[in-house]
Amino acid sequence: MKSQARRLAIAVLAGGVSIIAALTLLRGRRGDGSRGLRGSAWRGRRGSGWRGRRGDSGRRAGSLRVERGLTALRLVARGGARYASNAPRLFASAGEHRQQLRNDLALQTAEDVTTTLGTMKGVLMKLGQMASYVDDGLTPAARRTLSRLQDSVPPMSPELAARVVTEELGLPPEQAFATWDPVPIAAASIGQVHRAITLDGRAVAVKVQYPGIAETIEADLGNVALLRRMLKITAPSQDVDGLLAELRERITEELDYRAEARNQQLFARYYQGHPTIHVPEIVEELCTRRLVTSDLADGARFAELASWSQAERDLAAETIYRFVFRSLYEMHAFNGDPHPGNYLFHGGGRVTFLDFGLVKHFTDDELRPLVEMVKHLCVENDPEAFRRAMVEAGFLMPDTPLPTDMIVEHMALFYDTVRERGARTMTGEYASAVSRRFFDFRSPLAAYAAIPRSYVILQRINLGLFALLAELSATADWRCIAEEIWPFVQAAPCTPMGTAEATWLAGRRDLAQAARAVR
Amino acid sequence: MTAEPYAAASGLVERSAAAYVSAVPDQPQDDGFFGPASVTWRVTSDLSAPVAGLRSLLMQALHPLAMAGVDQHSDWRLDPVGRLAATSAYEATVTFGDRASATRVAERVKAIHTRVRGVDTVTGRPYAAGDPALLLWVHVALVDSALAAGTLFGTPLADADADAYVREMTIAAELLGVPHEIIPASVAELGRYFANVRPELRCTPAAAESMGYLLDPPGLDSDIAELWQDIRDAAVTSLPDWAREMYGYPAPTPLTAGRRTEIRQALGVLDAVFLGEPGVLEARQRLALRMRSARTKAG
Secondary structure (H helix, E strand, O other), X not given: XXXXXXXXXXXXXXXXXXXXXXXXXXXXXXXXXXXXXHOOOOOOOOOXXXXXXXXXXXXXXXXXXXXXXXXXXXXXXXXXXXXXXXXXXXXXXXXXXXXXXXXXXXXXXXXXXXXXXXXXXXXXXXXXXXXXXXXXXXXXXXXXXXXHHHHOOOOEOHHHHHHHHHHHHOOOHHHHOOEEOOOOOEEEOOEEEEEXXXXXXXXXXXXXXXXXXXXXXXXXXXXXXXXXXXHHHHXXXXXXXXXXXXXXXXXXXXXXXXXXXXXXXXXXHHOOOOOOEEOOOEOHHHXXXXXXXXXXXXXXXXXXXXXXXXXXXXXXXXXXXXHHHHHHHHHOEEEOOOOHHXXXXXXXXXXXXXXXXXXXXXXXXXHHHHHHHHHHHHHOOOHHHHHHHHHHHOOEOOOOOOOHHHHHHHHXXXXXXXXXXXXXXXXXXXXXXXXXXXXXXOOOOHHHEOOOHHHHHHHHHHHHHHHHHHHOOOEEOHHHHHHHHOOOOOOOOOOHHHHHHHHHHHHHHHHHHHHHHHO | OOOOOOOOOOOHHHHHHHHHHHHXXXXXOOOOOOOOXXXXXXXXXXXXXXXXXXXXXXXXXXXXXXXXXXXXXXXXXXXXXXXHHHHHHHHHHHHHOOHHHHHHHHHHHHHHHHHOEEEOOOOOOEEEOOOHHHHXXXXXXXXXXXXXXXXXXXXXXXXXXXXXXXXXXXXXXXXXXXXXXXXXXXXXXXXXXXXXXXXXXXXXXXXXXXXXXXXXXXXXXXHHHHHHHXXXXXHHHHOOHHHHHHHXXXXXXXXXXXXXXHHHHHHHHHHHHHHOOOOHHHHHHHHHHHHHHHHHHHO
16 A cells, blocks of 8 residues: 555655645535535425525525535536537638637627626636646546637737737837737637737747736636635635635736736746756836737647657656756746646757746745755654644644654655655556545545645646646656755756756856856 | 426536527528527527526416416426426527528427417416417516516616517517517516516416426536526526515525626636537537627628
């Protein structure tokens, strides 16, 4: 059993990102009997069949209605899963017709945007993006469904996109740019991407936000009754309002492209000159609340990797892994959206990272306990210190009446790939095993576990990264790589990529020293 | 009233979606009796449509003879979901189908109606489903419900558009054999009609039982059941006081802006679910394209 658990462990959490089962954000707890309360009051009672929920709403509202909201995403996913097996009639002909149709249906006014994405659809898309990395029930089907929901949103008409650019930059796109391609090259969740050439000749990608979408989503987030129910059921013992605040903050942050531009620039600067990690530079003067402009990047999409050699895929995986944990430990930042569409692959392990719409910055105080946890469990093998770090982080209630070895046994699964050296392969089985552990409400630990608000986002990244590596069937000695990155170990490079990275790091240090000397 | 139990309501969304998809034509021969520029297309496509549907059933059931016809003749108890899906397929075909399709389904329903006759055990009155008075009641309940649900939870219509909707919809009743001159053709005429018909209405045991079923359908997929609570509350809230009192449902608390938003959010989620069903997005897009091109032509 233990070795089984070990086999199924994931490397994602290696970096010290240990998330307790209660992090089942957006996921329901079923079969707890609350449904029974609905009872037969509705049926067969002459003249008094309806017992009015409002009358005795207080307590019932807590237990009855809670369950409903959080099932929304699963519902959406459900339809999508079935859809996949049915050929859409209108789109029977190939892509061109489909593109034509999308253009014919293009959103022409801000009002069209509200109609299409209002009443929770925009929020669902955002939550769905998150949930697809949080909920084990949402993987491949969920991805199809999300794209389904995305499909239901037509692009902006060229005029509408141009209007947004004009409003944001004060000039129509033909004047703000040397060349402006009115046909979008990609859809973003709440916007679309256009190619352009700046007045000084840079080829850029300009992400244009749907007009009115921010207001629409904010309006839906302003009424949180539904969301609160989602969270309450997910994590009954948690600080629901804290979680809600965190979720709202994250989504709201994504609505302001300026934050995205700032974050992308931060990553671009940090990784400048990195041997395999590439982040396109931001063109700051062309970024606003609804526009983000960066250098245009091209490369193979995630789907194409399926046809690449396993060696290539392993290299790509190593780069992504290093990116996530180096960002966490060195920049104290997480790039939040590990969607497969946010990577471009160039071979030799070189990867371009796109879309910094969801970045979480950790303070030293927030990061320290995470580091302590991984250190005590994986390096110093000190269970009591590990437990204290969990409590310090707020993952575990201080007076939890459970033996430490039980807690460690529960948590160890998440660290297993970095507890010992040796090559391990990520597979889809890992995902379900870890998800099952995550979502195990029957665990005796569940009652004493919590998710401090600043760590909520980690789950999204954890399972997102994990799912990606599993989809690549990536093999590596994750422990070895982690040791290079762990600030309390800083081991010598153990892979060629590690060596190249070390050289880059040394160069950065020299650069920083030179800069200091100049000052 | 028969004593058979009702069948479970599983598959409500799936079957309603399939019905909808089959009713929205791929290659219509004409724009049907309403057309893409009509108010009716807009109303039928409104977010509030599920509330309108449930409310119209609640209203329709209050006519003892209409209720008896359903209760004694249809497969309502054996396959309530199938019956609901068939009804929505009918409404969608009449609304969005070309004239030939709309006429064909209407003729089929008329043929069925000729066999539906009997005696209502509660009032002791004989009934026939083809009776224009009953057909008119069913029609008016539907039209009134679309307006009420839209006003409270959807996109409210301007007065002129509300009148246009009532006027446009007269054709739907005519298709089933209701003489044109007795069909309300404006919001004001709807009101007068209700005032006249009220004395005939009451909540029979069959109505109480079947509406109890509808408000809390057993066997509904649990996910959908959760959303159904909001649809149900919305439908009951939107009933006229007199109708709610006939059922003995308690008066709803005043609809706050927050609660309205919550219901609209639930409708939005349900809509997203519906959209995920096979073919629904494509059907919607077929209609949207036609409505857009009609809008462009108009000006």
